[in-house]
Amino acid sequence: MKPSTRRRLFRAVLYVIFLVAVAALVIVADWETIATNFLDLGVAAEQFPTIITTAAKNVVIYTFIAFVGGLILGLTLALMKLSPVAPYRWVATAYIETFRGLPALLVIFGFAYAVPIAFTEWNPPGGSTGAGLIALIVVSAAYIAETIRAGIEAVPKGQVEAARSLGMRPSWTMISVVLPQAFRIITPPMTNELVIIIKDTSLLFIAGMALGDRELTTFARDAVSQHANSTPLVMAALLYLVITLPLTRLVARLERHNQRSR
C-alpha cells in the first residue's frame, strides 16, 4: 500500500470512529433527563433579567476593581522589586512570594473573616464583599507585579542607555521610555491575568454576599438550590464564555502579532 493511500485510509477510519462516537453519544444519552436538568427553558427564562443586570454586571464591576487595584499595587511592587534600595526589594519579594504561594480562596477567607476578628475597627467599604475584593486586589497584585517586572526587564538595555545619555533622569526614563515599551510587551500575559481575575471573582462567594452583590457563580448556585435544577449553572458557564472567550482570542492574536513583528 502506498503511504498516501494508507494516510487517506487512516483518516477515513478516524472520521468513522468520530461519527460512531457521536452517534453512540446521541443514542445512549438520556436526552429527556439532560433536557429537564440542564436545559429547562422555564427555569432559564426565570433567571432573566437578574442574571444579566445583577450577576454578570457584578462580575464586570468586581473584575474592573480588582484589575485596576491590582495594576496600581502591582506596578508599585514591580518598581520596588527592581529598586536599588535593598529593603524595598525584600518587601516586594516577600509580598510576591507570599501571595503567589497562597490559594486565593484562603486569602479571601482571611480578609473576610480572620482580619475583622483582630482589627475590629477595620470596616472595608462594601462589607464582606468589599473585604473579599481587597483580598482579590492583594492576590492579583502579586501576579501582575511579576508580569510587569518581566516586561521591564525585557526592554532592551540600549533604550535606557540612550535615554540616560540624553540627560533624562532615571525616574523620567522609567516613565517615558521603559514603561510604555514594557506594557506593550506584556499586553498578552496581562490579558491572561485579566481572564484569571474574571474567573477568580467566583471565589468571592466565600466572603458571603448580600443579594444585590452576588456574582455569576453565587447567583447560579443559589438559583440551582432554589429550583432544584442545574440549568442556571449551564447559563452561568455560557455567560462566562461570552465574557472570557473574546479576551483569550485577543491574547492569541496579540501573541501571533508579536511573533511576526519580531
Place this chain on the structure above:
Amino acid sequence: MSSVLFEEPGPKTRARHRTWAVLGSIVILAFLALVILKLWTEGAITPDKWSFLTMPSILLGLFEALLSTLFAAAIAIVLSVVFGLIFAAGRLSRVAVIRWPSILVIEFFRAVPLLLLIFFIFLVYSDVLGALGSLVISLMLYNGSVLAEVFRAGILAVPKGQAEAGYAIGMNRGQVLRLIQLPQAIRTMLPAIISQCVVALKDTALGFTIAYPGFVREGELIFTSTLYNNPIAVGIVLAAVFIAINYSLSRLAVYLEGRQRAKMAGQQGMDQTASTTEATDANTGA
C-alpha cells in the same frame, strides 16, 4: 542584583539610597510591629491560641488532611498532564474531526471558572465520583486544558528544521510528534508546566467548597471549635505550609529554567540561531 535600569551609582546616589533604605526599613518595621502588637492585644496570637500545636491528635489530623490534599493534587496533576498531551496532539492534528472537538474542549474549560466546574460536576456526578472524584476531574479538565495549550506552544516553538529532518529520514507525523517535537517541547516548557502544577495544588484548596476533607477544611474545623477559636493562628499555620510547598516548587521551576538556559548557552556553537532565539524567549517569559 543586576538591573538594566540603574547604572553604577556615585557616592551621592549611594548616600541617598542609604537614607531611603533606613527610612523605608523604619516605616516597614513600624508597620509590622503595629500589626503584631494589635494582634497581640486583641488576643489573636497570645500563647493559648497556639496550644493546638502541642496536641498530637490535632497535629496528626492536620498532617493527614495535608496528605489528602497532596494526594488529590497529585492525581489531578498526573491526569492533567495526560489530558493535556492528548488534547494538544488533538489540536495539532490535521484531521478536522479531531482538531475541532479538541479546540472546543480546550477553549471551554479554560474559559469557565474552576469553581463553577467543581460545583457542576459535584452536583451532577457526586453519587458516582464522590467529593474526591469531582474535585480531581474538575482539576483535570481545567489544568489539562491549560497544559494542552502549554504543550502546543512548546511544540510550535521547536524549530521547523527538527520536524523536517524527521520527515526526511522517513518518520511519519506521529513519530515526529512523539520522538522529536514532544521531548524538546517538554524540556523548554518545563518551567511553565511546573507553575501550572503549583496552580493545580493551590486550586485543590477549592475542594473545601464541596466538603472534601482537605487541609483548609481541617484548619476550619480547628478554629471554629469553641475550644480554640483562633482563626488567625490557624490561618498563619496553613499559610506557612502552603507557602513553603509552593515556594519550593517555584524555586524548582526557576532552577530548571536557569539550568536550561546554561545548557542552551553551551549548545550555542552547535546551533547558534535556534538557541539564541530560544534564550530570548526564556528571558521574556521569566
